[in-house]
Amino acid sequence: MRCDDVTRELATPSGDLDPADLAGHLASCASCAGWASRASDLDRIWEATRPAEPSADALDALWAHASAALDARTAPATLRFEAPGRPRRRAALAFALASAAAVLFAASALFRDRAPDAPKVADNQVASPPVRATAPPPSVVKVNVDVDQIAIVRIGEGGPRVEILDETPLFASSSLADDTPHDRFNAWESMASR
Amino acid sequence: MPEATIRAMETDEALVRLAREGDRSAMEELFRRHWGVAYRVAYRLLGHDQDAQDATQECMIKAMAHLGDFDGRSGFRTWLLRIVTNAAFDAGRRRKRRATVGLGSAEGDAGGFEPAREDDPARNLRRQDLRNTLDTALDKIPPKLRKTFVLFAEAGLTYAEIAEVQQVPIGTVMSRIYNARTKLQSYLDGVEGL
Ligand SMILES: [Zn+2]
Numbered sequence: 001m002r003c004d005d006v007t008r009e010l011a012t013p014s015g016d017l018d019p020a021d022l023a024g025h026l027a028s029c030a031s032c033a034g035w036a037s038r039a040s041d042l043d044r045i046w047e048a049t050r051p052a053e054p055s056a057d058a059l060d061a062l063w064a065h066a067s068a069a070l071d072a073r074t075a076p077a078t079l080r081f082e083a084p085g086r087p088r089r090r091a092a093l094a095f096a097l098a099s100a101a102a103v104l105f106a107a108s109a110l111f112r113d114r115a116p117d118a119p120k121v122a123d124n125q126v127a128s129p130p131v132r133a134t135a136p137p138p139s140v141v142k143v144n145v146d147v148d149q150i151a152i153v154r155i156g157e158g159g160p161r162v163e164i165l166d167e168t169p170l171f172a173s174s175s176l177a178d179d180t181p182h183d184r185f186n187a188w189e190s191m192a193s194r
Numbered sequence: 195m196p197e198a199t200i201r202a203m204e205t206d207e208a209l210v211r212l213a214r215e216g217d218r219s220a221m222e223e224l225f226r227r228h229w230g231v232a233y234r235v236a237y238r239l240l241g242h243d244q245d246a247q248d249a250t251q252e253c254m255i256k257a258m259a260h261l262g263d264f265d266g267r268s269g270f271r272t273w274l275l276r277i278v279t280n281a282a283f284d285a286g287r288r289r290k291r292r293a294t295v296g297l298g299s300a301e302g303d304a305g306g307f308e309p310a311r312e313d314d315p316a317r318n319l320r321r322q323d324l325r326n327t328l329d330t331a332l333d334k335i336p337p338k339l340r341k342t343f344v345l346f347a348e349a350g351l352t353y354a355e356i357a358e359v360q361q362v363p364i365g366t367v368m369s370r371i372y373n374a375r376t377k378l379q380s381y382l383d384g385v386e387g388l
Contacts, residue, residue: 038379053230
């Protein structure tokens with residue numbers, strides 16, 4: 001039995017090695033026994049540092065926030081068939097601006113006394129209360145205009161600026177493959193950092 | 195039987211089907227059922243509680259809003275964790291850059307929703323030390339290994355599920371887990387009092 005096979009079996013159990021043979025090897029091989037000892041150290045520290053999960057009350061608040069955000073998302077969809085082409089886009093854009101204004105108004109009211117902090121992207125938190133009372137107000141607001149479009153509203157000294165961006169389909173298998181660049185999130189990241 | 199109890203007995207697949215038809219209580223059950231594991235994975239990847247909470251909430255809302263994109267080839271949890279791992283990876287890079295330019299800070303972090311699971315301050319301090327030690331070690335290993343190991347050790351995904359999340363063969367998953375563990379163990383080796 002090779003040491004490499006033993007440590008691999010310990011790290012990623014496959015059942016291919018006979019447990020009795022494995023135990024026998026560990027009893028007679030100082031190198032593998034040391035590896036197993038370090039493995040149990042790691043397991044212990046991993047367990048000891050596992051974060052606490054939200055309480056039922058915290059989950060209630062999180063769901064209330066999510067539910068409100070989802071309601072806000074579905075609102076623009078009703079605009080889809082009201083008028084084709086540009087009017088629809090204008091209506092959606094008006095909604096985006098109104099939504100952004102609502103977010104910013106609520107945020108500035110909540111955080112009036114706080115110093116400005118790093119730019120933050122708020123995602124359709126139009127009708128929902130903030131989950132974090134300590135968050136800074138957003139200076140960049142992202143609003144879904146349509147299924148494949150988002151509006152980015154940036155608040156600067158010269159007032160709000162709106163930008164409509166087309167999006168690729170969300171969370172399609174290929175777009176989130178581990179070995180591909182995460183263009184969608186990278187795009188948000190670059191927006192947030194501007 | 196209360197509706198919540200009935201919902202809790204449904205499989206993820208049944209809940210997804212209902213949620214896609216507009217059943218908000220089915221969506222709520224999915225949200226409540228999976229928020230915790232999504233948060234723990236985000237926490238292990240980000241090493242920062244508040245960032246992990248933000249990333250988790252954002253991903254949960256996006257996942258719920260885009261259930262139509264879920265093709266059902268994998269389980270709901272697998273699909274969700276793919277979203278979380280990719281988003282957390284990018285959020286981590288964003289946070290690193292914030293810290294680099296001095297707009298954010300890596301201040302002490304409670305690491306969970308409960309204030310503390312111990313009344314003994316020394317034990318809390320000890321847990322924080324362990325958390326910092328482990329986070330430092332996790333930070334040193336390549337992102338692909340870190341993601342793979344977290345999905346295995348924290349989320350308890352099978353090799354096949356991780357292969358689905360990461361779009362790589364199962365053998366690659368097992369190698370990554372082994373390599374991640376070996377590196378983590380070597381970084382933690384010699385740390386006093388493990
Ligand atoms: Zn050996």
